[in-house]
Every structure is written in C-alpha cells, then in structure tokens.
Amino acid sequence: MIQRILTIILVVFLPLTVIGNLMHFDEVLLFALACITIIPLAGIMGRATESIAIHSGPRIGGLLNATFGNAVELIIAFLALREGLTQVVQASLTGSVIGNLLLVAGLSFLVGGIKYPVQKFNPSIARTNSSMMMLGVVIALIIPAIFSAQNPNIANNLSIGVAVVSLALYLLGLYFALITHRHVFHFAGDMEEEVAEWSMKKASIILALATLAVAYVSETLVHTIETVSHTLGWSEVFIGVIIVAIIGNAAEHSSAILMAWKNRMDLSMEIAVGSSLQIAMFVAPLLVFAGWFLGNPLPLVFSWPELAAMSLAVLLTAFIANDGESHWLEGAMALGAYLIIGIGFYFL
Numbered sequence: 001m002i003q004r005i006l007t008i009i010l011v012v013f014l015p016l017t018v019i020g021n022l023m024h025f026d027e028v029l030l031f032a033l034a035c036i037t038i039i040p041l042a043g044i045m046g047r048a049t050e051s052i053a054i055h056s057g058p059r060i061g062g063l064l065n066a067t068f069g070n071a072v073e074l075i076i077a078f079l080a081l082r083e084g085l086t087q088v089v090q091a092s093l094t095g096s097v098i099g100n101l102l103l104v105a106g107l108s109f110l111v112g113g114i115k116y117p118v119q120k121f122n123p124s125i126a127r128t129n130s131s132m133m134m135l136g137v138v139i140a141l142i143i144p145a146i147f148s149a150q151n152p153n154i155a156n157n158l159s160i161g162v163a164v165v166s167l168a169l170y171l172l173g174l175y176f177a178l179i180t181h182r183h184v185f186h187f188a189g190d191m192e193e194e195v196a197e198w199s200m201k202k203a204s205i206i207l208a209l210a211t212l213a214v215a216y217v218s219e220t221l222v223h224t225i226e227t228v229s230h231t232l233g234w235s236e237v238f239i240g241v242i243i244v245a246i247i248g249n250a251a252e253h254s255s256a257i258l259m260a261w262k263n264r265m266d267l268s269m270e271i272a273v274g275s276s277l278q279i280a281m282f283v284a285p286l287l288v289f290a291g292w293f294l295g296n297p298l299p300l301v302f303s304w305p306e307l308a309a310m311s312l313a314v315l316l317t318a319f320i321a322n323d324g325e326s327h328w329l330e331g332a333m334a335l336g337a338y339l340i341i342g343i344g345f346y347f348l
Contacts (some may be wrong), residue, residue, distance in 0.1 A: 003043070010040035017217055027227040034221040035243065039250040041214045042072040046255070047197055048207035054196040055203070070096070070278045071211065073248040076218045077287055083222055084296050089287060091240025092248070094306040096279040097137060098341060099245045101313040104253050105272040105321070106334030112260030112268070113328025121265040123324030129273045130318040132173055136280035137310045140166045144300045145307055155299040160292065162300055163285035170281035234346075241306070241345045249275065265326065273317065280310075305348060309341045 017033045019025075025033075049068040073096055077089045112119050140162050148155040198206065221244075229236050234243075246253075259268040284300065291298035302310075316337055320330045 003047075006040035006043045009036060010044070013037040014041075014213065014217070017220060021220055027224040028231050030220055031224040031228045034217050034224070035247045037217045038072060038076075038214060038221065038247050041210050041217065042248065042250060043254075044210045045071055045207060045214065048203045048210060051196040051198040051203035052200060052207065055200040068207075070248075070275060070283050072214055072218075073245075073279065074283050074286065075211070075214050076221065076244060076248055077283070078290055079215070079218050079222045080225070081287060081291050081296055081298055082294055085222065085225065085236070086291070086296065086298055088222075088225060088236050088240040088244070089298060090302055090306065091237045092244045093279055093284055093287075094302065094310055095241035095245025096249060096283075097276045097310045098241070098313040098338065099249055099253075100272050100276040100279070101133075101317045102334045102338035102341070103246075104249070104256050104275075105269065105317060106331045106338060107253070108256050108260035108265070108268045108272060109320075109326040109331025110328050110335065111257050111331070112263065112265060113326065113331055115261060116263055117327065119260070119263060119265045119326050121269050121321075121324055121326070123322065125266070126269065126273075126321040126324055128173075128177075129269075129277060130314075130322060132169075132277055133273070133280065133314045133318070135169065136166055136277060137314050140280070141284075141300055141302055141310065142307055145302060145304070148299070148301045155301050156292075156297045159288050159298070159300040163288040166281045167285040170277070170285075173277070173281075235348060237303075237306075237348055238345045241309075242342055269321065273321070305344065309344075313337070313341075 013033055013036045017030070017037050020030050020033055045068065049071075073092065077092055080088045080092070109119075144155065144158050144162055147158060196203070225236060225239055228234065229239060256268045256271040259265070259271065288298050288300060316334065320326070320334065
C-alpha cells in the first residue's frame with residue numbers, strides 16, 4: 001500500500017517539478033514540489049539498493065546498504081556545498097543525526113509499543129552503535145569546535161584530519177560487523193532470508209535512473225532555499241535541520257516504523273541508529289573531502305546549538321536503547337525531545 005502511494009506521488013509530482021522548472025514557477029512552490037518529489041524517489045533508491053544487496057550476498061550487500069543508505073542526503077548536501085551553502089549542509093547533517101535518533105527511533109518505539117507492551121532487540125548491537133555514535137558525534141564533532149575557538153585558522157586542516165579518522169573507524173566498524181563479528185550482528189530478517197524484489201539488471205537500471213532524478217530535483221531544491229528562507233522567514237539552519245533532513249529520510253523513516261509495527265525491532269533500530277552513524281562518520285567526511293575539492297571548504301565546526309542537539313540525542317538514545325528493550329513511553333520521550341529541539345531551531 002505504501003509503495004503504491006509513493007508511486008502515485010512520483011508519477012504526479014515529478015512531471016510537475018519538471019514543468020515548474022521550465023515554466024519558472026514561483027520558487028516557494030518549486031521548493032514544495034521538490035520536497036514532495038524527493039520522498040518517493042528516495043524510496044525507489046532504497047528498494048533498488050536492497051535488491052542489489054540481496055543478489056550480491058550478505059557481506060557485499062551489507063556494504064552496499066551502508067554506502068547507499070544515505071545517498072539522497074549526500075546528493076542534496078553535495079549540490080548545496082557546490083553552491084557555497086555550507087550552513088545548510090551542516091544543518092542538514094545535524095538534522096539527519098537527530099532526526100534518525102529521536103524522530104525515527106521515537107516513532108518506532110511509540111508505534112511498536114502500541115501493539116506490543118515490550119519489544120526486544122539485540123543489546124550488543126545497541127551498545128556497539130552507542131559507542132560509535134559517542135565517538136562519531138560527541139568527540140569527532142565537538143573537538144573541532146573547541147580547538148577552532150582557540151585558533152580559527154586551523155578549522156579546515158583539523159576538519160580534514162578528523163574526517164580521515166572518522167571514515168577509517170567507520171570502515172573498521174563495517175569490517176567488524178560484516179566479517180569478524182558477523183555472528184554477533186546476525187538477527188531475524190538478514191538478507192539471506194529475503195527475496196529480491198527486482199532482478200540485478202532491473203534494480204541497477206532503476207537505481208541509476210532514480211539517482212539522476214534525485215540529482216535533478218535536488219538541484220531545484222537547493223536553488224530555491226534562499227528564496228524560501230526570505231519569503232517564509234525560516235532560517236537556513238531550520239530548513240536544513242528540519243525540512244531537508246526529514247524529506248531526505250522520509251522513505252527510510254516509514255521502513256523503520258513498519259518494521260517496529262511487525263515487531264522486528266532489530267531491523268528498525270539498524271535503520272534509525274545505523275543511518276545516524278553513516279551520516280556522522282561516512283557522509284560528513286565525504287563532504288569535507290568534496291568541499292576541499294570544490295574549493296568550498298566544509299569545516300566540521302558546528303554551532304553550539306547544533307552540537308548540543310546532536311550530543312543530547314546520542315546520550316538519550318544510548319540511555320533508552322542500551323538495555324535491548326523498548327516501550328511506547330520511551331518513544332514518546334524521544335519524540336518530545338525532538339519537538340523541543342525543533343522549536344529551538346525554529347526560533348534560533
């Protein structure tokens with residue numbers, strides 16, 4: 001049912017976005033069209049990647065899922081970075097981290113908790129992911145802010161060093177989870193038990209076409225951000241933290257919530273927390289390197305509100321998830337934290 005709805009949205013809104021670009025529609029309307037269109041495109045990219053991953057086997061498949069899991073956010077951020085919108089890029093990274101940890105996990109706990117009084121998931125995975133998140137967010141992103149405050153001239157070089165270390169540790173984490181300790185990270189619903197939706201060839205073609213479409217629509221989205229900011233009175237930080245982050249993850253959000261409703265909390269948590277790890281330790285470093293290549297450096301020096309929001313999201317998720325159990329009240333607490341943070345960024 002969800003896939004059918006997303007297909008209808010895509011068939012209607014992708015042509016409208018193209019026509020709007022050609023006919024020079026009002027930029028606020030174009031922004032809205034682009035936001036809506038990206039949601040089903042992200043869903044199609046996820047389905048294609050999943051099919052390719054299943055055909056490729058569990059180890060390569062896990063790597064493919066990790067690599068393409070946040071492809072939409074990476075495309076949007078790359079285009080924004082090319083335009084010099086570094087504040088929007090930093091805000092979108094912040095929004096993706098807190099959105100996955102608080103909004104997605106919170107909704108998953110809440111929705112699943114309505115149906116099941118207590119839901120269980122692998123506590124070993126939860127603890128490992130919590131440790132990685134503490135490193136990738138609380139340490140790797142706060143340290144540049146502290147040291148750059150003492151000497152702003154070192155921000156870019158420091159960011160490149162942090163990006164190298166974060167990316168290396170993320171790859172080591174994948175090796176740990178997919179090869180040396182795969183038995184610890186095995187849970188119901190692993191890829192060998194699944195059937196691919198599409199053939200390898202069909203999935204590859206669909207993934208390529210969807211990626212091109214996302215790039216086109218994201219170009220529209222990025223070009224209209226400044227106009228939307230001035231017209232609606234929204235700061236670029238709020239647009240990045242809330243709007244861009246939510247639309248880039250919308251399809252993934254629905255998958256996590258659906259898994260929770262089916263009492264497959266291991267998969268739900270892997271989507272929510274795993275995506276945050278990808279953003280902090282994979283996507284952010286790649287964007288640092290991309291900024292250096294484009295001549296628009298992206299320092300990993302976030303504002304203190306952004307750092308506080310991400311750090312508190314990591315700490316709350318760690319406290320909630322480390323026991324390997326969840327219920328609806330924990331979901332409500334995570335959602336409440338997200339709403340408080342969202343209100344703060346709106347008035348920032």
